[in-house]
Amino acid sequence: MPGQTILVVDDDPHIRDVICFALQKASYVFEVAADGKEALDKALLCNPSLIVLDIGLPEMDGLDVCRHLRRTSEVPILFLSARDDEIDRIVGLELGADDYVTKPFSPRELIARVGAILKRYGAPAAAETVEDLPALRFGAVELDRSQRHVTVGGTPVTLTAIEFDILATLLARPKIVFTREQILQNAYRDNIHVSDRTIDSHIRNIRAKFGTVGCGDAIETVHGVGFRLGPCRVENGNGG
Template sequence: MSGGTQRILVVDDEVALAGVIASYLRREGFEVVLAHDGPSAIETAREADPVLVVLDLMLPGFDGVEVCRRLRTFSDAYVLMLTARGDELDKVVGLSVGADDYVVKPFGPRELVARIKAMLRRPRSASTPSGGSEEPVRRFGPLELDPVARTVTVDGKPIDLTRTEFDVLKALSARPRAALGRRQIIEAAWGPGWFGDEHVVDVHIRALRYKLGDDAGAPRFIRTVRGVGYGMVAG
């Protein structure tokens, strides 16, 4: 990417919509490549190495969930998933395979561009603790979270979390006695520049509980604090 230009891959089988998104992004100085089905999305992502993928959920060939799953085997690009459906399960499945956020159609192109810019301001990896000191492993019963290695285990077995799932769990475990609201979790995991539907936190919590083998009705790890948000169950 010459001159520091950031490359974005837009994947949507609605060719006209993909073109509109691309035109808005190009006006903002991004380099844009397009794909209109699942197989070509993977091929283009391998060739273009984008920093971010705008990915429609419903695609010919194979869907956006499968694209995201395959993408995560070779790329750490941000994934912003587009869905025309309000089904919570679609969001959970998309985020659980590695999407970072979602936007529900219909949406305004300017809003989408702003969401993309906010996402790209987010650090791509954990920063090293100041002074070179390492953060201790956090333990909550059989759950262990290592903030430095960015690993999570339950009963000694590794749990495969997405980057965002880990960041949400890290935010909760950093203040284990506190009940954190959605905005507090977003600022810790996404950064203060993020905006959009704050209920994205609920979707990630649901995915986390599934992977951790947790039960919202009788939680071992993540508790719901009604009217506030979420917190950790004391270990």
């Protein structure tokens, strides 16, 4: 989704310029890195939504960068390579890459692949996808759409209508990071003029209510990106 940050990693300045120009035309925010070490540093600083990663980097190649990232991060990775060897594609995908593009490439195709990956990792493409699931559960958190009812470790938690819809959005794709814009689009479908920072206030309220039953840490903040639902660690024996 345009507005998310893409980290472009390639030691060829011409290739970087081509990719960045295409991303800019598609309204994506981007950062750049010229080698593996800088890529790891930038990934920590900007917390990208996706990394376009060249395999043939000097010193630390793209495969090694991917290995390092996968120790602590599930950020989507799209590999670039000057070689079309099947073994490179297999190794890259086995390391956890999401896609593979061979140089030379079409900028339009690259942007299409970027968009497809982000769509897979973002909010559900259609609201009906979530609405079709009457009951949602992750860890100690349970949500019943038909009854508009939420429990944490078996203890009922009363949420407002907006808080309920925000939780349903996060609960539909636990562990996936949702931007404020994505949450806003799902929870405020009939009112697109609400500031996305309003989401922060609702998240704080949900955390406070969950905190009363020992689960205030369920919604995690991913700095610079948004929020995700993590495992609920119920305290004081509530709900196990």
